[in-house]
Amino acid sequence: MRKLKNAELDRLDIDGFKKAEKTPLILVLDNVRSLHNIGSVFRTADAFLVDEIVLCGITATPPNKDIRKTALGASESVKWRYHKDTLETIQELKNKGVVVIAIEQAEWATSLDAFQSEPNTTYALVFGHEVKGVSQEVVTASDVVLEIPQHGTKHSLNVSVSVGLVVWQLFTSLRKG
Numbered sequence: 001m002r003k004l005k006n007a008e009l010d011r012l013d014i015d016g017f018k019k020a021e022k023t024p025l026i027l028v029l030d031n032v033r034s035l036h037n038i039g040s041v042f043r044t045a046d047a048f049l050v051d052e053i054v055l056c057g058i059t060a061t062p063p064n065k066d067i068r069k070t071a072l073g074a075s076e077s078v079k080w081r082y083h084k085d086t087l088e089t090i091q092e093l094k095n096k097g098v099v100v101i102a103i104e105q106a107e108w109a110t111s112l113d114a115f116q117s118e119p120n121t122t123y124a125l126v127f128g129h130e131v132k133g134v135s136q137e138v139v140t141a142s143d144v145v146l147e148i149p150q151h152g153t154k155h156s157l158n159v160s161v162s163v164g165l166v167v168w169q170l171f172t173s174l175r176k177g
Helices: 014-019 035-047 065-071 086-095 136-141 159-176
Strands: 023-030 050-056 080-083 099-103 123-128 144-147
Touching: 023 035, 023 086, 023 159, 035 050, 035 065, 035 159, 050 086, 080 086, 086 099, 086 123, 086 136, 099 136, 123 159
Parallel strands: 023 050, 023 123, 050 080, 099 123, 099 144
Antiparallel strands: none
């Protein structure tokens, strides 16, 4: 086996990305504080053709050199916007028919591996602050709460890792349907 060179990967350019059919996923970052995590989320969103990222609360926005460092240009390809209030963002999305899913450990949460996506549905995935998680008011306002199954001693995953796992799971299920 031989590793492929970047030129052999046949990736989209920014214009091609913007014209490509998007995965019906919107990522909502609820007060994510780490610039490197934000950049990593942009990169994951680019990799799986996510429709949009909504940055809320204290979440920093591009242009920012520390976001750019991890995003590697994805903040130029992925559509994004800022909204100060996460709860207002959630209500706005719900009013447009988007199914809002908080990624959190909560009573009655659905395990990520048990979740069944529906065709022709747009999902907003809400990821929270590195220590506090998704705010309780946003969890309460969400249509669904998904929990990533974990079996070790730690109580959580890094938010950018959580984004990668959940987006991959929904990307594969939505592309099958």
